[in-house]
Amino acid sequence: MEKLIACVQEKPDAICRLICFPWAGAGTADLAKWGRLFNDAIEVYCIRLPGRETRLEEPFAKDMTSAVNEITSVLLKSLKEKPFAFFGHSFGTYLSFACALQLKEKYGLEPVHLFLSAAHTPNVSYRIINIMKQNHKLATKSKNNILHLLVLKKKNPPFLYVEANPKYMYLMECFMTTVYVHRFEKTDMNTPLSCDITYFCGSEDKIFDTKGWQELTSGDTSFYELPGGHLYLLKPSNQSFLIKHITKALENANQ
Template identity: 65%
Template structure:
C-alpha cells in the first residue's frame, strides 16, 4: 500500500477518500499535500507509479492494464470500505477514468464523484488524435510532444531535473497510448456527477464529451492559469472547497 499510495495525513474517521492521479512526468509531491488542506471528512491518497520517488528502482509500467490492475488490487479493500472520489489531472485523468471503468465493470463500484482536469474526454476525436501521435527519440523533439500532450506550462530549468522529467514523461506518454476505451464500455458507464476543470491560458481541450459518460450532472470550470493552474494557491483553494462540497453533497 505505501509503495503505491502517498498519504501524508491519515484520517481514519474520514467519510470519504479522494484518490488523486498526477500528470505525466510527475510524482506525488504536489497532490499528496492536499491531504493537509482538506477537512477531516476527506482523506487524500495520491497514486505513485513505478519508476519514480520511492519506486525509482522499479521499471516503468508498460501498459495501462497493468497499472489499473495494480491500483485496483491494492486499493480494493479501501474502496469497498467507504465512499471514494477520483481527481485526475491531464494524463492522470485518463488513468483515473481507466481505473473507474474497471471498478464499475468488474466490481460494481463507482466513485461518488469524478473530478477531471485538463484533458480531452476519452470519447472525443481529439483524444484519439493525441493517442495516435508517434513519439520521438530525441530530447528536443520530446519538448514538442510535451507541449502537445501536456499543454502549456513552464519546464524545469535544472538540466538533471529536466532530463529526469523528460524521461518519466516519455514513459508516461507511452503508457497513455496503451489506454483503450471500448465503445461498448462507453455507453453511459457512470451515474455519478462529473466536474471538469481547466486553465484559461492552457490549450483548448475537447471536454464536452464527459456529459455523455454519466447519467449524473456534469459541470465545467475554467480557472486562471496555464496547464498547471491547479498549483496556484488561489486555484488550489477553490478546488479543495469545491471538491469538499461536491463530495459531501454526493454522499
Template identity: 40%
Template sequence: MESRDKAETIRNEKVVNCLYQNRNALFRLVCFPWGGGGSTFFAKWGQDIPNSVEVHAIRLAGRESRLDEPFASDMNQVVDEIACALLPIIQGEHFAFFGHSMGSYIAFFTALHLKEKYNLEPVHLFVSSISPPCAQLCFLKDDMCAGQIEFLLKKMGGTPEDFVDDEELIQESVTKVLADLHILKDVIYDTHSKTRLSCDITCFSGSEDIPVDMEAWKDVTSGNFDSFVLPGHHFYLLETSNTSFIKKYITKSLEISVLTS
C-alpha cells in the same frame, strides 16, 4: 499468511501515499498525478482539507520511493496495480477520484475497472486539463522526442523557474513524461462501451491552457456534469488560489452527495 499480508501492505503503501491519515473521515479522495508527476503534491492536500476527507495520492512505478522499479508498460498494468492497492482503502467507503492531465485518464480507467470487476464506483470523478479518451488528443503524440517534450513542459507553464535552469531535473522529468506517453499510446474508450460510469463528473481547466474538449467528458457517464475554467496555464492548479477553490469545491460536492443519496 501473515508474511504475505504484510508484503501486500508494504506494496500497497508504495502505490498509495497518504501523508495525513484520517480514518474517521466520511470520504476517501484518491488523486492521480499528471504525466511525469509524483504523489507528493496531492498527498499534501490532506494537511489542510476538511476533516470529512482523507486524501490518498497514487505513486506510479519509476518515481519517488519506487525509483528503482521499471516504468509500467501499458494502461492495463497501471490500472490493475492501482485497483489492487486501493481495494483495502475504498471497500465499504465513500470515495472519489481526482486526476490532472494524464492522471484523469488513469482515474477514469481505474473507475471503469473497479465498476466492471468489483461493482465499486466513485461517488464523483473530478478531471482536469485533458480531453476524454473518446476525443482526439491534440498535443500528445507517442513519437514526440525529448526536445519536443521539454518545449511542451515549458509552454504549459508547469515548470518552476529553478527547474528550467536545471538540465538534470529537466532530463529526469522528460524521461518520465516519455514513459507515460508510452502508456497513453493505445488508450481509447468507446462511449458505447458496455461499462459506463454513472457517477457525477466535474471538469477543471486553465484559461490559458492548450485547448481541450472538456465538455466531451459528459458523454462517459450517465451522471451529472459540471465544468470550471480557472485562471492559468496547463498547471493552473499549482496556484494556491486555484488549489483552494478545487479542494473546497470537492469537499462541498462530496458532502452534498451524502445528503442527496
C-alpha cells in the same frame, strides 16, 4: 499499499476518501499535501506510480492496463470500506477514469464523484493517438522527436514545459509508452458511469472538447475554468477553490 499510496494525514473517521492521480512526470508531493487542507471528513490518498520517489528503482508500467490493474487491486479493500472519489489532473485524469471504468465493470464499484482536470475527452485523445500512430517511425527515432511531434500535433503547453526541462525527458518517454497503448474505442463511450463529474481547467490551457466529458456519465456534470495555464492548480487561490468545491460536493454526495 504503502508503496502505491501517499497519505500524509490518516483520518480513520473520515466519511469519504479522495484518491488523487498526479500528472505525467509528477510525484505525490503536490496532491498528497491536500490531506492537511481538507477537513476531518475527507481522507486523501495520492497515487505513486512505479519509477517515482520511493519507487524510483522500479520499472515504469508498461502500459495503462498494468497501472490500472495495480491500483485497483491494491485499493480494492479500502474502496469497499467507505465512499470514495477520484481527482485526476492531465494524465492523471485518464488514469483515474480508466480505474473508474475497471472498478465498475469488474467489481461493481463506482466513485461517488469524479473530479477531472486539464485533459481532453477520451474520444479526442483517441484521435490524437491515431495521429501519433501514423507517425510512429518519426516518434520512435528519439525522445526529442517524440516531443517535437507532440508539440506540432497538440500545440499543448505542458509538452513545451517538459521540452524546456531535459531532466524530465525520461518521464515523458514513460508517459508516451503508457498512453500510446491505451485507447478508448467507440464502444467505451456509451455512458459507462453514473456518478457526477466535475471538470476543471486553466483559462490559458489548450484543451479540446471538454464538454465531451458529460457523455461519459448519466450523472450531473459541471465545468469550471480557473485562471492560469496547465498547472493552474498549483496557484494558492485556485487550490483553495478546488478544496472548497470538492469538500462541498463530497459532503452533499454523502448526505
